[in-house]
Amino acid sequence: MARKTFKTPDGYLESLPEERRAVIAAMRKLVLKNLPKGYVESINFGMLCYEVPLKRFSVTYNKQPLMYAALAANKNNYSLHLMCVYGASEPNRKLREAFEKAGKKLDMGKACIRFNKPDDLALEAIAEAIASVPVDKYIEYYEKSRSGEMKGTC
Numbered sequence: 596m597a598r599k600t601f602k603t604p605d606g607y608l609e610s611l612p613e614e615r616r617a618v619i620a621a622m623r624k625l626v627l628k629n630l631p632k633g634y635v636e637s638i639n640f641g642m643l644c645y646e647v648p649l650k651r652f653s654v655t656y657n658k659q660p661l662m663y664a665a666l667a668a669n670k671n672n673y674s675l676h677l678m679c680v681y682g683a684s685e686p687n688r689k690l691r692e693a694f695e696k697a698g699k700k701l702d703m704g705k706a707c708i709r710f711n712k713p714d715d716l717a718l719e720a721i722a723e724a725i726a727s728v729p730v731d732k733y734i735e736y737y738e739k740s741r742s743g744e745m746k747g748t749c
Contacts, residue, residue: 633730693720
């Protein structure tokens with residue numbers, strides 16, 4: 596999808612064709628249901644973002660809120676970004692094992708899971724990953740990653 600500027604998550608959804616809106620709305624519901632308290636939903640980087648607000652933690656390398664998860668309708672697929680599995684060996688391993696156990700093919704980069712429909716995903720594993728890291732722990736994880744202390748745990 597072409598990058599457009601949207602001011603609200605609802606505006607982002609409304610801009611999508613009906614079929615694509617249904618997929619993003621279903622995944623948004625899953626994210627919001629499992630998102631730990633303290634993260635906020637916003638629009639950033641041209642997608643739905645779930646992030647630590649700047650008023651809670653402002654010491655980020657790019658002066659943007661610290662992204663925890665994100666969801667986007669792309670030109671040829673959808674993407675779900677789960678930053679907690681990036682560089683964290685245990686959450687990454689658990690996610691990969693859950694996909695294998697569910698018989699699902701995981702199309703993932705370092706933190707970006709690409710999919711064509713929600714049925715492509717191990718939804719319980721996605722929900723577990725999203726619910727797994729409280730804001731304070733995520734900030735600590737981020738700070739360690741920036742100082743070089745990170746040892747593959749989240």
